[in-house]
Amino acid sequence: MWKGGRSPFNVEYGKLMMWYFLMSDAFTFGAFLIAYGTTRFATNGWPNPNEVFRSYPLGGNVHAPLIFVSLMTFILIISSVTMVLAVHEGHSMNRKGVAKYLVLTILGGLAFLSCQAWEWTHLHNEGAWWGRNPFPNSDGSISTTNFTNFFFTITGFHGFHVFSGVLINIIMLIMVLRGTFDRRGHYLMIEKAGLYWHFVDLVWVFVFTCFYLI
Amino acid sequence: MDHTLESLAAEQHAGGGKKEIWRVTIILSVFTIIELALGFLLMSVVNDLARHFIKGVIIIFMLAKAFYIVGYFMHLKHEIRNLIMTIVVPLFLFVWFIIAFLSDGNSFKNNKNEWDRNHKERSKEPMPKHEEGTHTLE
Structure with a gap:
């Protein structure tokens, strides 16, 4: 029982609120993905993701399903790892270490965004966009535009989260380099940015599975 | 006892440190590779029941990855x-x-x-083929 005088959850206010924000964000993404699942369950046919997502840059017309998206997945996992390491360095007040790992995290985020930009451009060139779906169902029958609508909406919303995550990390990097957190005496702000960044990785785990794998 | 931000920052060190980070990294990578392997396996499976089973296994690995990210990377497992x-x-x-x-x-x-x-007949109609580079489906 909490008797007052100390923080009941043993975390600072900002971090607690970040958790609650992320929980609400999880419901937003969850609603998107469940809407996608419901539509898919309500439709007779669906395009085969291995026929749609089968290219990588400079690969030409090669049939290579899952290759490019697994690269994107690993980029995001590794950038999540460098973020944990930045938080870890923050615990020991190591300014240089935090800056180093933040730079790596930002680079990972930018790499992911570039991959996504390429994929969107490629799909757009194939004729796919909101309201346009050139890919037939796996049995060759006419598909609905729901497929592309959900794909671009959900990966777009996730990409926007990655983009804002990169911005947050850049702001964190500037604050680290200027010594703001050293003066403050703690690197708790990095932990909050880290929570957001891990959440972006977490959402990709679900998006990756729902769109590309199953 | 007054709970300052500094004391909070000092208290939140619970957890396995760098060793734990690397352990979780390896677990996440291995799970992703297993997921991908199952995804490749799925391409050659036609039986509906088998497909559903493989998809179920992929979803279990997805949830396991989510658990490791939230629990260890986001540190939730070590909170109150x-x-x-x-x-x-x-x-x-x-x-x-x-x-x-x-x-x-x-x-x-x-x-x-x-x-x-x-409805059922309509959804069996084949999609008209398009020449490469002429996508006019508006």
Whole structure:
């Protein structure tokens, strides 16, 4: 029982609120993905993701399903790892270490965004966009535009989260380099940015599975 | 006892440190590779039941990855129990969301196939082929 005088959850206010924000964000993404699942369950046919997502840059017309998206997945996992390491360095007040790992995290985020930009451009060139779906169902029958609508909406919303995550990390990097957190005496702000960044990785785990794998 | 931010920052070191980070990294990578292997396996499987089974296994690995990211990278496993509960308990709403909405979508499909005379035939029509580079589907 909490008797007052100390923080009941043993975390600072900002971090607690970040958790609650992320929980609400999880419901937003969850609603998107469940809407996608419901539509898919309500439709007779669906395009085969291995026929749609089968290219990588400079690969030409090669049939290579899952290759490019697994690269994107690993980029995001590794950038999540460098973020944990930045938080870890923050615990020991190591300014240089935090800056180093933040730079790596930002680079990972930018790499992911570039991959996504390429994929969107490629799909757009194939004729796919909101309201346009050139890919037939796996049995060759006419598909609905729901497929592309959900794909671009959900990966777009996730990409926007990655983009804002990169911005947050850049702001964190500037604050680290200027010594703001050293003066403050703690690197708790990095932990909050880290929570957001891990959440972006977490959402990709679900998006990756729902769109590309199953 | 006054709880300053500094003391909070000092207290939040619970957890396995760098060793734990590398352990979780390896677990996440291995799970992703298994998922991908199952995804490749799925391409050659035609049997509906087998496909559903493989998809179920992929989803289990997805949830396991989510557990490791939230528990270790986001550090939730090392927080106070009450905090964990305020985050995790509301998420159980998803169990109902998923069951309710997906079964609703499924029954919509079945009803439509049964009662809308043309629906099933229409959804079997082949998609017209397009020449490479001439995508006019507006």
